[in-house]
Amino acid sequence: MKMSMREAINLTLHEEMARDNRVVIMGEDVASGQGGVYGVTAGLTEKFGVARVIDTPITESAIVGAAGGAALTGLRPVAELMFIDFLGVCLDQLLNQIAKFRYMFGGQARTPLVIRTMIGAGEGTGPQHSQILYSMLAAIPGIKVVTPSNAADAKGLLAEAIRQDDPVVFCEHKALYLSECDVPEGDYVIPFGKARTVVEGTDITLCGLSRMAVLAEQAAAELAAEGISAEVIDPRTLSPLDEESILASVSKTGRLVVVDESNPLCSMASEISGMVAEFGFDYLDAPVQRVTAPHTPVPATPCLEKDYVPSVADIVRAAKKALAY
Amino acid sequence: MDYSLNELTRAYRLMKTIREFEERIRSEYQQGKLPGFIHMYRNQEAIAVGACLDMTNDDYIASTHRGHGHCIAKGCELEGMMLELACKQDGLCNGKGGSMHIADMTKGMLGANAIVGGGPPIAAGAALTAKTLQTGGVSMAFIGDGASDQGTVAEALNLAVVLQLPMIFMYENNFYAEFTRNPKPEGRIAERAGAFGMPSVVVDGSDFFAVHAACREAIERGRNGGGPTAIEAVSARYYGHFEGDPQAYRDEAELRAQREAGDPLPHFLADPRTASLDVKTVAEVDAAIFAELDRTVELALAAADPTPEKLYTDVYVNYEGRAMQ
Structure with missing residues (x-):
């Protein structure tokens, strides 16, 4: 079915939340209003309720850190860091905490966490809302970094990101949200590390x-x-x-x-x-x-x-x- | 409030175990037998034990760099701890965490933390899990007076209020932020937390009964959906910031007075509520602690180091790529 990358991500969030009730969404503006800046989380609150679609204050360290703590203890959070530029105000929780849980705790920990974040220039959003920064994240052992370039890949990679047990930063290029392609219907999962x-x-x-x-x-x-x-x-x-x-x-x-x-x-x-x-x-x-x-x-x-x-x-x-x- | 002999014995055993565990590792460390940095908890034992006594393994704590007491109070086994502090393969974290990152997921102990203020967002996430999955669990972050100034703590306080999380902010005011006297008057930290919109209280951190009563109330509040609580427990630090710090910056007479006045063990045994805890029982408890320490130290020092390939294990649950081969 033809759909935009934004629609494909929204559809995948719906499907994965329906599939596993431990999946929760959290972040700024994700629940109320239009479902985020570009409406990527629209409709989830109506379907799954505010207990699983959680609006937070503007508090990136707490969003990322709490998502990590929730993942460590049994939820499978999909947290939204609205723009990847905001890593600047929460990097410790990702770099020193979440990325290292499994290793520094000797393999006891699983951190099934996805951080969805918007990347990229081209929309006139300027120095603090347009960066790429994924290279910096890819350099950190303990997290995985995903960069879909179309709607179909976004669906398959997001499903995999939510279902596997390591922390993943899922980088959505804002200039791709409206680009459309055919997206496989039903269960569609793309393994990581396959070009x-x-x-x-x-x-x-x-x-x-x-x-x-x-x-x-x-x-x-x-x-x-x-x-x-x-x-x-x-x-x-x-x-x-x-x-x-x-x-x-x-x-x-x-x-x-x-x-x-x-x-x-x-x-x-x-x-x-x-x-x-x-x-x-x-x-x-x-x-x-x-x-x-x-x-x-x-x-x-x-x-x-x-x-x-x-x-x-x-x-x-x-x-x-x-x-x- | 009445305490059974069983509860009193347990509280005493835990406080005394923390005290003697630390005195023993301090001695081993001074002889060069333990690696890394260690941070002593002496005279704060009543805080950890009062805080954790009513918790189960389904309740969570996020600890600090000064975390040995929290581990023991939360139920971590001395053997696994000793092996971890010696950085051996069979330690709680396979030797990859050491003193400053020790954790035990089976006990709800989500890790010591070498980033001051790193724990509260993680503890908030664990509280979110408890709330979302309706486990009835609570989550507690231990926070030093130094950490109380970190932005992560403020963000976690705010999130806990906004989401009404079953969480306790357990401040340990030991007067020193590393090597610098914390200029805030006693009670200021609790006042700040209270300003976020949660009940807050100041207690004598060397008084087990005061800490325990405050924590019992906070835990009940959390379990019953009443949201977060802040507790500021005041007890002067006994040793330096880390072992080997001679504390030249402290006034000798004041330190001597604080050391004596702040010792929770004589307070506890002199309290009329512990009258049923007789000298013989105390002696038996002590003897068992010393025997267990002898056994675990001997075992830990003789135990095997992690084998070289362990450098590469447990970074991820699954990862296919050269970087991990």
């Missing part, structure tokens, strides 16, 4: 993360018009990362462009480039190209923001550079 080959190709691999997988697909279409066969890979989860699929693609094409909306330093683009340099050196016919945002905050002004976010033209240019090497 999706978006487009098959032979000349160059474009590895795009989150919304950048969509742009990479568009770039592949432009390249195809010029007779270049680009393969597009969407890792879908950043931790765990499907290194095998990326390496297999590079072994076939010999060239790699990583497209990541992160700031460049210590980004997933850097991680994937390093991984391929280490394990796929013999496959490479050209240096790995990283297409990222610049090392700046996200500007509010739309005229600069459009230059901040990697574009299809940037990807095409990087691909041609690799092909001309």
